[in-house]
Amino acid sequence: MSGQTKSATRARGNRRPRRTRRLDNEGIIPVLARAVREIEAEAQRGRVSPSARTRFQVVALLVREERNRVKADAETTETQRAEQLKRLDGVATILAKTAARDTSLLALLAEDAEVSDAARTLRRKMIEAAGLEVEDEPEQAAPEGDAVATVPERRVIPQSVIARQLAHPFQVPDFAGAAMRLEPKTHRLANWELIGPLLRSFELANGAPACLEMPDPRDRRTRDGLEMMRHQAQLVASVKEGHRTFLLADEPGLGKTAQALLAAQAADAFPLLVVVPNVVKTNWAREAVRWVPRHKATVIHGDGHDIDGFADIVIVNYEVLDRHVGWLGDLGFKGMVVDEAHFIKNRKSQRSQHVLGLADRIRERTVRPLMMALTGTPLINDIEDFTSIWQFLGWIDEKRPLSELMARLEETGLTPEDKAFYPSARRAVVDMGIVRRRKVDVAADIPARRIADIPVELDDEAGRSIRAAERELARRLVERYDRVMAARDEDKRVPGIDEELVRRVAEWERDETDDNASGENVFSMIRRIGTAKAPLAADYAAQLARSVGKVVVFAKHVDVMDACEELFAQRGIGYSSIRGNQTPKAREAAIDSFVNDPEVEIVVCSLTAAGVGLNLQVASNVVLAELSWTDAEQTQAIDRVHRIGQEEPVTAWRIIAAQTIDTRIAELIDSKAGLAARALDGSDEEVTASADIQVEAMVTLLTEALRKRRR
Structure with missing residues (x-):
C-alpha cells in the first residue's frame, strides 16, 4: 500500500x-x-x-x-x-x-x-x-533560535568564581523552614485541574485591583539614610514581616529596581542573582551603588573574565545567561530577581528554561529565598503568559499549584464548580505576592516631572571605535596644550594644570570645528554615540510601550530616527514620525495618528523639528535617545508631554552611553540647568554661559588626560 x-x-x-x-x-x-x-x-x-x-x-x-x-x-x-x-x-x-x-x-x-x-x-x-475522534497531536518542535539546545552549550567559569568556590568549599543548606515544603493537610482539590480556573479567575476580575495588602511603613529611611517613597517602603516593610515572593508589576518610573535591591537587603538575601535585559544591566549596577552601597555588585559581560566572584550582587543579561548557568546554579544564591519577567513567558524557550532551572536550584539550597519577578506589563493582558512567572516564583509547577498556594485554595472550602471560587482563588494568588501600582495611584509620592537616566554599555565594535576616537581627540588637545606651554617663558608657566589654558585650548578646538567640519571632533563623536545607542534606545521604548502604552521618542539626527523606526517596524509596533522635512499636512497626520489611533504606540520626533509647538500629552513617558546640547532644548522636548491637562506624572528616560563623553555631557546639562534656574531666581550668575556645553565637554576630556599623565 x-x-x-x-x-x-x-x-x-x-x-x-x-x-x-x-x-x-x-x-x-x-x-x-x-x-x-x-x-x-x-x-x-x-x-x-x-x-x-x-x-x-x-x-x-x-x-x-x-x-x-x-x-x-x-x-x-x-x-x-x-x-x-x-x-x-x-x-x-x-x-x-x-x-x-x-x-x-x-x-x-x-x-x-x-x-x-x-x-x-x-x-x-x-x-x-463535532462528533469526531481526536488524533494525538504530533510532538511540536520548539521555535528555531529560541529552542532548548540539544547540542552541548558553551559554558564558562570565570577564575574569580573558582576562587570563591575554593574559599567556601562547604555550603550548608538551610533547613530552617523545611516545614514550608509539606503538602496541605487536606486534599479536597487534589484531583481538580486548577491552573485553568486560576487563569480564569483573573479574566473575571471586572477591574478589581491586583495588589497585595502591605503594611504601612514605620520608617521610610534606608539603612544608609536615603528616603524611600511610601509605596517603595511598603514593599520593604512586607519583606521585613516575612514575605518572600513578589510579582512586582509597578508601572515604569516607580522604582522597581530600588525596591528589589532594598528588599534583598531587608531579607539578607545575599548573594543575590539578578537577570536583566542587556539595555538595563549597567543601570542595575549604578542603582546598587546608590541604594545598597554596603553590598558590591558585579556585572557579567561576555564570558565574565572581569567579574568579581566575591560580590554580593551578580547581574547577568538574558543573552549570555546560557554560558554561565552552570556556575550560577552552584554559587549559593539566597535570592533571585528577574527583570522584565515577561521575557520568560514562553516556558519552552531556552532562556526560560535556564531561569526556571536556576530558580529551582536556589530553592533546593535555601528554603525561603527572596524571589522577585519585575515587569511593568499589566496583569490583565495575556494572563496565560504569567504562568511561567508563577512557576519561577514557586507558586505552581507545569501542572498544578504547589504547597503554599494549594493550602490557600484549600482554605477557601470551594471548588471550581462554585462561582465564589473564582474571586477567592484570585485573591489567593494575589496574596502570594502580586504588587501592582500605577503612577496615577501614587502621584502624591513622585514628582510631576522627572528625568531618569538609563546608562547603557556600548560593548560592540562601534563602542570600541567611539572610545578610540575620544582618546584621539584627547591626544590632540593635549598636544596643542603642550605646544603652547613649551612656547611660554619659564616664569609664565603655571605649576600643575593651567585651567585657563585648558579652556582656551577647548575653545580653539570648538572654533576650528565650526570652521572645518572634517576629521574627528566632539560633534561627530556625539553623532556616532547616538547612532550606536539607537537600537538600545528603541528597545527600551518598545518595552515601555508594551508596559504603559504610548511613548514619545526624541532624537537629534535623522539616522538615529531611522534606526529606531526600523526596529519598531521589525517588531510590528505601530509608530508615526515627526521630522523637519515634512509638509504641514504630513506633520498633522503624524500627530493625529499618534494621538487618536490606538495601534500607533510610539511617535519618533526630531529634537529640533518637534521640540516646540506640539501637544503630545496622550503619553506620559518620553525617551531621549540622544542628548541635546542645552537643558532648554531638552526641557522643550519633555514639555511636549508635560503640559496643562496632563493627568499623570511625566518621566523622561534619558539613554546615556556609559564610559563615554556622553556621561559627562549629561552631567554638564544638569549642572547648567541648576545654574540657569538660580539665575532666573535672581542670582548674578551669567545664564548665557550655561549654553556652551561643547567647550565644557572638551575641557573635561583635556583635564582628565592631563591628570592621567601626571600620575
Whole structure:
C-alpha cells in the first residue's frame, strides 16, 4: 500500500463520521462557525479577552487542518469539496475581520505561534463536539533560535568564581523552614485541574485591583539614610514581616529596581542573582551603588573574565545567561530577581528554561529565598503568559499549584464548580505576592516631572571605535596644550594644570570645528554615540510601550530616527514620525495618528523639528535617545508631554552611553540647568554661559588626560 493511500486510510479511520455526513449542521465546520461568531461579537464590543484569543487561535488552527483534509479527501466529490471550502472561507473571512479590529490577534496566526495547553484542550473539545475522534497531536518542535539546545552549550567559569568556590568549599543548606515544603493537610482539590480556573479567575476580575495588602511603613529611611517613597517602603516593610515572593508589576518610573535591591537587603538575601535585559544591566549596577552601597555588585559581560566572584550582587543579561548557568546554579544564591519577567513567558524557550532551572536550584539550597519577578506589563493582558512567572516564583509547577498556594485554595472550602471560587482563588494568588501600582495611584509620592537616566554599555565594535576616537581627540588637545606651554617663558608657566589654558585650548578646538567640519571632533563623536545607542534606545521604548502604552521618542539626527523606526517596524509596533522635512499636512497626520489611533504606540520626533509647538500629552513617558546640547532644548522636548491637562506624572528616560563623553555631557546639562534656574531666581550668575556645553565637554576630556599623565 502506498504512503499516500495509508495516510488517507488513517485519516478516514480517525474521522469516520465524515463518511456519512450529509447535513450542513454536522461535522467540524458548524462548530467553527459558532465559535468564530462568538469571537466576532466580543471584538465588536471592545477588547478581546484572553479566553477569546485562545478560541481565535484554535479556530484558525482547525480551519487550516480542515482545509488540508478536505483537499486531500479522495472520497469527496468536486461539488462537495467546493462547498466545504466555501464554508471554510467564510469562517476565515470572519477571522480576518476580527483580526483587523484587534491586530494583536495576527501574531496568533503565525506558523511559529506558541500553542498553549489551554488551546490544546479547547481544540480537543471542539473536535469532540463535532462528533469526531481526536488524533494525538504530533510532538511540536520548539521555535528555531529560541529552542532548548540539544547540542552541548558553551559554558564558562570565570577564575574569580573558582576562587570563591575554593574559599567556601562547604555550603550548608538551610533547613530552617523545611516545614514550608509539606503538602496541605487536606486534599479536597487534589484531583481538580486548577491552573485553568486560576487563569480564569483573573479574566473575571471586572477591574478589581491586583495588589497585595502591605503594611504601612514605620520608617521610610534606608539603612544608609536615603528616603524611600511610601509605596517603595511598603514593599520593604512586607519583606521585613516575612514575605518572600513578589510579582512586582509597578508601572515604569516607580522604582522597581530600588525596591528589589532594598528588599534583598531587608531579607539578607545575599548573594543575590539578578537577570536583566542587556539595555538595563549597567543601570542595575549604578542603582546598587546608590541604594545598597554596603553590598558590591558585579556585572557579567561576555564570558565574565572581569567579574568579581566575591560580590554580593551578580547581574547577568538574558543573552549570555546560557554560558554561565552552570556556575550560577552552584554559587549559593539566597535570592533571585528577574527583570522584565515577561521575557520568560514562553516556558519552552531556552532562556526560560535556564531561569526556571536556576530558580529551582536556589530553592533546593535555601528554603525561603527572596524571589522577585519585575515587569511593568499589566496583569490583565495575556494572563496565560504569567504562568511561567508563577512557576519561577514557586507558586505552581507545569501542572498544578504547589504547597503554599494549594493550602490557600484549600482554605477557601470551594471548588471550581462554585462561582465564589473564582474571586477567592484570585485573591489567593494575589496574596502570594502580586504588587501592582500605577503612577496615577501614587502621584502624591513622585514628582510631576522627572528625568531618569538609563546608562547603557556600548560593548560592540562601534563602542570600541567611539572610545578610540575620544582618546584621539584627547591626544590632540593635549598636544596643542603642550605646544603652547613649551612656547611660554619659564616664569609664565603655571605649576600643575593651567585651567585657563585648558579652556582656551577647548575653545580653539570648538572654533576650528565650526570652521572645518572634517576629521574627528566632539560633534561627530556625539553623532556616532547616538547612532550606536539607537537600537538600545528603541528597545527600551518598545518595552515601555508594551508596559504603559504610548511613548514619545526624541532624537537629534535623522539616522538615529531611522534606526529606531526600523526596529519598531521589525517588531510590528505601530509608530508615526515627526521630522523637519515634512509638509504641514504630513506633520498633522503624524500627530493625529499618534494621538487618536490606538495601534500607533510610539511617535519618533526630531529634537529640533518637534521640540516646540506640539501637544503630545496622550503619553506620559518620553525617551531621549540622544542628548541635546542645552537643558532648554531638552526641557522643550519633555514639555511636549508635560503640559496643562496632563493627568499623570511625566518621566523622561534619558539613554546615556556609559564610559563615554556622553556621561559627562549629561552631567554638564544638569549642572547648567541648576545654574540657569538660580539665575532666573535672581542670582548674578551669567545664564548665557550655561549654553556652551561643547567647550565644557572638551575641557573635561583635556583635564582628565592631563591628570592621567601626571600620575
